[in-house]
Amino acid sequence: QRVDLSVLDEVDSTNAEVIRRQAEISPGTIPVCIADCQTAGRGRRGRPWRSPRGENIYISFGLTFPGGFAMLDGLSLVFGVAIAEALEVAGAQDIGLKWPNDLYCSGRKLGGILVELQGELEEGVVRVIVGVGLNVHMTAAPDVDQPWTSLARELEGQDWQRNVLASALVTSVVAAADEFSASGFSPFRERWQGRDIFSGRQLAAKQGEVAGTGRGIDDQGNYLIESTDGVEAVRAGEISLRVA
Ligand code: BTN
Numbered sequence: 001q002r003v004d005l006s007v008l009d010e011v012d013s014t015n016a017e018v019i020r021r022q023a024e025i026s027p028g029t030i031p032v033c034i035a036d037c038q039t040a041g042r043g044r045r046g047r048p049w050r051s052p053r054g055e056n057i058y059i060s061f062g063l064t065f066p067g068g069f070a071m072l073d074g075l076s077l078v079f080g081v082a083i084a085e086a087l088e089v090a091g092a093q094d095i096g097l098k099w100p101n102d103l104y105c106s107g108r109k110l111g112g113i114l115v116e117l118q119g120e121l122e123e124g125v126v127r128v129i130v131g132v133g134l135n136v137h138m139t140a141a142p143d144v145d146q147p148w149t150s151l152a153r154e155l156e157g158q159d160w161q162r163n164v165l166a167s168a169l170v171t172s173v174v175a176a177a178d179e180f181s182a183s184g185f186s187p188f189r190e191r192w193q194g195r196d197i198f199s200g201r202q203l204a205a206k207q208g209e210v211a212g213t214g215r216g217i218d219d220q221g222n223y224l225i226e227s228t229d230g231v232e233a234v235r236a237g238e239i240s241l242r243v244a
Pocket residue numbers: 012013014015016038040041042043044045047049057058059060102111112113114130131132133134
């Protein structure tokens with residue numbers, strides 16, 4: 001796959017930039033935008049994503065998938081796997097995933113992924129924007145309501161560079177998108193599960209309506225919670241899960 005990469009000094013949001021650029025890019029080419037800072041970085045659930053200059057990685061991809069919306073089960077989890085694997089190749093250890101797709105390291109949030117569905121192009125081809133924000137040298141506290149860490153802290157004493165990490169991310173995300181188009185979610189399920197930070201923990205969802213033990217994900221990427229009433233699947237995008 002051909003990647004059309006733009007590297008910007010400053011942008012409102014790399015997700016927004018990819019949406020703007022998609023219109024002018026030839027079919028089959030993946031627009032990728034990386035910026036040194038964002039003035040209106042966005043997180044999940046309408047939250048802002050604090051994006052200071054020179055410190056972190058802010059990158060977005062414009063991807064298309066055949067098969068219509070019904071084929072997108074588990075898609076947002078695929079990118080968590082792709083990024084975790086790229087970070088480990090670059091030397092990070094124990095990258096965990098917090099359902100649906102927060103990146104964790106040593107029990108703290110290292111980054112997040114924002115997947116935005118753009119709608120259907122022609123027959124059944126769905127357009128998706130994937131944005132990744134990673135704390136690299138982050139010094140100011142990010143806009144997250146949980147403990148956080150940075151790669152500089154986790155990779156201390158090792159030889160690494162932000163540019164090399166960013167290119168490893170591009171390679172891994174593009175390969176994962178291809179693999180998902182060809183084979184769906186099944187090649188990713190076990191890989192996701194091996195990084196599940198909720199597994200075996202006491203969890204609550206739906207304002208406490210569902211409570212029980214974390215049991216990983218099903219074929220569609222829903223999160224499974226086991227209680228005395230049985231196993232309940234929590235849908236991605238529906239609600240947030242937390243440790244009880
Ligand atoms: C989260 O809330 O955990 C997801 C955060 C995603 C932030 C990234 S930074 C690059 C891309 N551009 C944005 O505006 N948001 C995503």
